[in-house]
Amino acid sequence: xxxxxxxxxxxxxxxxxxxxxxxxxxxxxxxxxxxxxxxxxxxxxxxxxxxxxxxxxxxxxxxxxxxxxxxxxxxxxxxxxxxxxxxxxxxxxxxxxxxxxxxxxxxxxxxxxxxxxxxxxxxxxxxxxxxxxxxxxxxxxxxxxxxxxxxxxxxxxxxxxxxxxxxxxxxxxxxxxxxxxxxxxxxxxxxxxxxxxxxxxxxxxxxxxxxxxxxxxxxxxxxxxxxxxxxxxxxxxxxxxxxxxxxxxxxxxxxxxxxxxxxxxxxxxxxxxxxxxxxxxxxxxxxx
Amino acid sequence: xxxxxxxxxxxxxxxxxxxxxxxxxxxxxxxxxxxxxxxxxxxxxxxxxxxxxxxxxxxxxxxxxxxxxxxxxxxxxxxxxxxxxxxxxxxxxxxxxxxxxxxxxxxxxxxxxxxxxxxxxxxxxxxxxxxxxxxxxxxxxxxxxxxxxxxxxxxxxxxxxxxxxxxxxxxxxxxxxxxxxxxxxxxxxxxxxxxxxxxxxxxxxxxxxxxxxxxxxxxx
Amino acid sequence: xxxxxxxxxxxxxxxxxxxxxxxxxxxxxxxxxxxxxxxxxxxxxxxxxxxxxxxxxxxxxxxxxxxxxxxxxxxxxxxxxxxxxxxxxxxxxxxxxxxxxxxxxxxxxxxxxxxxxxxxxxxxxxxxxxxxxxxxxxxxxxxxxxxxxxxxxxxxxxxxxxxxxxxxxxxxxxxxxxxxxxxxxxxxxxxxxxxxxxxxxxxxxxxxxxxxxxxxxxxxxxxxxxxxxxxxxxxxxxxxxxxxxxxxxxxxxxxxxxxxxxxxxxxxxxxxxxxxxxxxxxxxxxxxxxxxxxxxxxxxxxxxxxxxxxxxxxxxxxxxxxxxxxxxxxxxxxxxxxxxxxxxxxxxxxxxxxxxxxxxxxxxxxxxxxxxxxxxxxxxxxxxxxxxxxxxxxxxxxxxxxxxxxxxxxxxxxxxxxxxxxxxxxxxxxxxxxxx
Numbered sequence: 001x002x003x004x005x006x007x008x009x010x011x012x013x014x015x016x017x018x019x020x021x022x023x024x025x026x027x028x029x030x031x032x033x034x035x036x037x038x039x040x041x042x043x044x045x046x047x048x049x050x051x052x053x054x055x056x057x058x059x060x061x062x063x064x065x066x067x068x069x070x071x072x073x074x075x076x077x078x079x080x081x082x083x084x085x086x087x088x089x090x091x092x093x094x095x096x097x098x099x100x101x102x103x104x105x106x107x108x109x110x111x112x113x114x115x116x117x118x119x120x121x122x123x124x125x126x127x128x129x130x131x132x133x134x135x136x137x138x139x140x141x142x143x144x145x146x147x148x149x150x151x152x153x154x155x156x157x158x159x160x161x162x163x164x165x166x167x168x169x170x171x172x173x174x175x176x177x178x179x180x181x182x183x184x185x186x187x188x189x190x191x192x193x194x195x196x197x198x199x200x201x202x203x204x205x206x207x208x209x210x211x212x213x214x215x216x217x218x219x220x221x222x223x224x225x226x227x228x229x230x231x232x233x234x235x236x237x238x239x240x241x242x243x244x245x246x247x248x249x250x251x252x253x254x255x256x257x258x259x260x261x262x263x264x265x266x267x268x269x270x271x272x273x274x275x276x277x278x279x280x281x282x283x284x285x286x287x288x
Numbered sequence: 289x290x291x292x293x294x295x296x297x298x299x300x301x302x303x304x305x306x307x308x309x310x311x312x313x314x315x316x317x318x319x320x321x322x323x324x325x326x327x328x329x330x331x332x333x334x335x336x337x338x339x340x341x342x343x344x345x346x347x348x349x350x351x352x353x354x355x356x357x358x359x360x361x362x363x364x365x366x367x368x369x370x371x372x373x374x375x376x377x378x379x380x381x382x383x384x385x386x387x388x389x390x391x392x393x394x395x396x397x398x399x400x401x402x403x404x405x406x407x408x409x410x411x412x413x414x415x416x417x418x419x420x421x422x423x424x425x426x427x428x429x430x431x432x433x434x435x436x437x438x439x440x441x442x443x444x445x446x447x448x449x450x451x452x453x454x455x456x457x458x459x460x461x462x463x464x465x466x467x468x469x470x471x472x473x474x475x476x477x478x479x480x481x482x483x484x485x486x487x488x489x490x491x492x493x494x495x496x497x498x499x500x501x502x503x504x505x506x507x508x
Numbered sequence: 509x510x511x512x513x514x515x516x517x518x519x520x521x522x523x524x525x526x527x528x529x530x531x532x533x534x535x536x537x538x539x540x541x542x543x544x545x546x547x548x549x550x551x552x553x554x555x556x557x558x559x560x561x562x563x564x565x566x567x568x569x570x571x572x573x574x575x576x577x578x579x580x581x582x583x584x585x586x587x588x589x590x591x592x593x594x595x596x597x598x599x600x601x602x603x604x605x606x607x608x609x610x611x612x613x614x615x616x617x618x619x620x621x622x623x624x625x626x627x628x629x630x631x632x633x634x635x636x637x638x639x640x641x642x643x644x645x646x647x648x649x650x651x652x653x654x655x656x657x658x659x660x661x662x663x664x665x666x667x668x669x670x671x672x673x674x675x676x677x678x679x680x681x682x683x684x685x686x687x688x689x690x691x692x693x694x695x696x697x698x699x700x701x702x703x704x705x706x707x708x709x710x711x712x713x714x715x716x717x718x719x720x721x722x723x724x725x726x727x728x729x730x731x732x733x734x735x736x737x738x739x740x741x742x743x744x745x746x747x748x749x750x751x752x753x754x755x756x757x758x759x760x761x762x763x764x765x766x767x768x769x770x771x772x773x774x775x776x777x778x779x780x781x782x783x784x785x786x787x788x789x790x791x792x793x794x795x796x797x798x799x800x801x802x803x804x805x806x807x808x809x810x811x812x813x814x815x816x817x818x819x820x821x822x823x824x825x826x827x828x829x830x831x832x833x834x835x836x837x838x839x840x841x842x843x844x845x846x847x848x849x850x851x852x853x854x855x856x857x858x859x860x861x862x863x864x865x866x867x868x869x870x871x872x873x874x875x876x877x878x879x880x881x882x883x884x885x886x887x888x889x890x891x892x893x894x895x896x897x898x899x900x901x902x903x904x905x906x907x908x909x910x911x912x913x914x915x916x917x918x919x920x921x922x923x924x925x926x927x928x929x930x931x932x933x934x935x936x937x938x939x940x941x942x943x944x
Binding site (some may be wrong): 278 | 364407
Binding site (some may be wrong): 111 | 648661663664667669670674678679680681686700725747771810830839840841842844845847851852854855911912913914915919923924927
């Protein structure tokens with residue numbers, strides 16, 4: 001839908017002119033870990049709680065290579081609007097919005113369907129984590145802004161068939177950053193929920209597919225299936241799961257392995273949250 | 289005192305050893321933290337004699353075992369001022385009158401306990417004439433502050449101390465001033481002057497010398 | 509708020525009872541409508557109800573929810589991606605003579621790395637074209653869901669739309685069916701309309717109706733060859749099914765004859781459109797196709813999309829991983845957890861706490877003289893431990909909205925059970941097959 005109230009930039013993907021021979025896909029590092037995460041809470045003073053997350057850029061030398069940058073603000077708990085019906089629980093509203101410049105294709109100011117879809121996933125992931133009956137008659141808005149959307153700009157492969165695998169990475173980042181922001185806002189949670197992705201990738205048609213954690217879409221030849229999980233580590237429970245792709249046959253083995261790998265990714269992300277939250281409290285103690 | 293830091297989901301102890309306080313939750317007979325903050329363990333107070341409180345609706349005796357256990361709670365008190373709390377039954381809240389109607393006063397709750405709220409919560413105080421004879425609600429308000437001069441804007445700057453008696457309906461908490469220490473603590477007259485209390489039910493305007501009816505709080 | 513969380517007027521006691529009966533282990537779950545755990549709700553269905561569409565279906569569930577799906581196809585020019593622009597325009601010039609092109613294609617040995625954009629990328633393109641001749645793009649399918657009473661951009665509707673779209677697109681097989689030639693493709697518009705108000709979570713209904721409509725979808729027979737501008741056979745009777753029937757003789761028969769006789773012939777299509785099933789877990793029980801009441805006490809709910817691929821054609825991916833070849837050749841396409849509306853149900857109050865709360869409330873009133881200045885965090889809390897946050901252990905028979913998520917094993921078991929059920933043909937696909 002065109003947004004007529006603002007003067008919009010050019011529609012469609014912009015391709016920077018490349019005169020050199022492109023470097024080809026980045027060499028997929030055989031790492032059995034997720035990318036490094038930078039997480040910081042309390043970055044937005046006006047919000048009740050906030051957090052910022054950034055993923056390590058695996059190939060900073062390559063031109064146009066980007067990572068994931070997310071900012072999350074939590075507003076509330078605050079009273080519901082007059083028109084809202086009585087609710088014995090906190091009403092959770094999640095917004096995921098890409099910045100217009102976050103992806104190859106420019107995003108409008110209105111949320112499109114993929115952003116709304118991410119919002120629903122995020123809501124499901126968080127709804128399981130928060131203790132909703134602690135805050136009756138109140139609402140909380142969780143707004144995640146995707147500053148950089150983890151889309152490699154000069155990967156010809158990704159341009160050809162953009163299957164939206166990067167959305168999984170964005171979602172797992174959204175879950176992790178929102179979890180930290182909610183804890184910062186002082187909303188009751190059963191656990192710190194963290195997101196993690198695992199994917200079944202293959203370099204080309206000849207080699208056997210392998211399962212990797214936190215896949216960098218540009219690094220891999222093709223992604224067959226991917227799975228994004230929101231996980232509560234101390235309770236050992238999954239609040240949201242999103243799997244899509246094509247698994248060979250009705251084989252549950254591959255599926256289970258994929259899930260296990262993404263749980264490992266979740267645990268890694270959770271360690272970052274725990275560390276950052278501990279630091280948040282320590283910092284607060286130092287001031288007072 | 290070095291306080292233990294707790295993050296959501298951290299194990300605090302078995303639920304047989306502690307009573308769950310604010311900021312904690314029970315899962316599979318264990319107590320876990322549910323907010324970010326520091327752990328406080330409050331030893332149970334010695335039982336005060338119940339006094340002359342009427343216990344009309346008392347059905348069963350309190351489980352005395354749980355009353356003896358220390359209460360464990362997690363809070364961000366002293367670390368971050370931005371801790372939002374909800375008005376609860378039993379708190380004392382400070383409110384500002386926003387709207388006066390013949391049968392009720394609508395107020396905005398500003399402070400709960402000693403926490404200044406960021407969000408604005410709405411409350412309702414009803415006069416005794418319209419009493420629903422439910423527990424605690426009969427004596428909502430001895431004298432509605434601005435009953436006789438509803439039209440004046442003066443009613444809107446009154447400050448109240450009151451106590452929530454119910455979670456209320458979709459819009460408002462139900463509040464009561466049915467206690468000596470609850471009532472109007474700051475009043476403005478019809479003329480727009482700040483008044484001072486002269487009795488348990490009257491405020492006086494220092495300039496005009498006129499008395500106006502208020503349910504005066506006696507906080508000390 | 510998602511459309512799962514519509515208000516349901518069940519009291520905490522009713523919810524607790526329902527949860528109890530659904531989580532029974534020894535006789536299995538007892539469902540309110542007497543179904544077995546894996547049984548679906550009865551439905552009536554018909555196809556080909558809209559003459560203006562390429563395929564259509566209507567399904568009516570016994571609870572009164574009803575959906576109509578219309579599938580329309582249009583021929584569309586395949587856009588050329590910016591990187592391939594030079595290559596393809598040159599290629600197109602060459603392709604004006606058809607035989608020449610086929611000769612060129614066969615010459616190439618199609619082993620070049622597709623990514624290298626070099627001087628010979630024209631050759632690369634040719635090779636790629638010859639190699640994976642049929643390509644598809646997710647843009648070729650446009651799916652819209654309309655639910656009465658909800659806005660188009662309501663997050664619940666968007667979630668349903670993306671879930672159904674994802675099932676169609678997840679494996680990339682479906683869009684390959686829409687390929688005409690290198691320059692043209694079919695663009696398929698699926699319009700899914702829920703006619704009745706959304707009495708229950710409409711996902712299974714919409715998915716089933718879409719499934720049927722796609723099975724009944726026919727596209728005009730292509731008369732032109734290779735990369736020419738497409739020409740189609742005017743005869744609708746000669747139109748081919750999007751999902752061709754397996755037995756060629758009976759397939760021809762059904763093409764010519766009317767719908768009734770084709771139903772009688774009942775030839776099974778070689779492959780089937782994806783279908784999305786809603787499964788929920790209560791306690792240790794897994795329950796298929798939950799009604800609204802059952803969903804209100806669900807511990808977790810999962811939407812699982814499966815499709816049945818052609819068993820004859822082995823996929824290049826599946827060769828590398830040793831897969832046990834099942835006879836039905838089912839594919840898991842997508843799994844999504846659904847936010848169960850049970851998390852928004854009002855909790856019950858255990859008796860002990862109830863009595864205690866009254867006790868503390870009356871006792872607390874006189875002591876507030878001191879509490880007025882006491883810090884609310886510890887002093888106030890100690891005085892009113894049960895004021896609002898009645899944190900208690902789970903009491904049998906007292907409803908408490910579920911917290912947290914589902915165990916890893918439970919989610920896996922739910923998906924596995926869907927695959928197992930869908931693999932048993934008698935239960936599942938047979939009932940639907942009759943309606944083609």
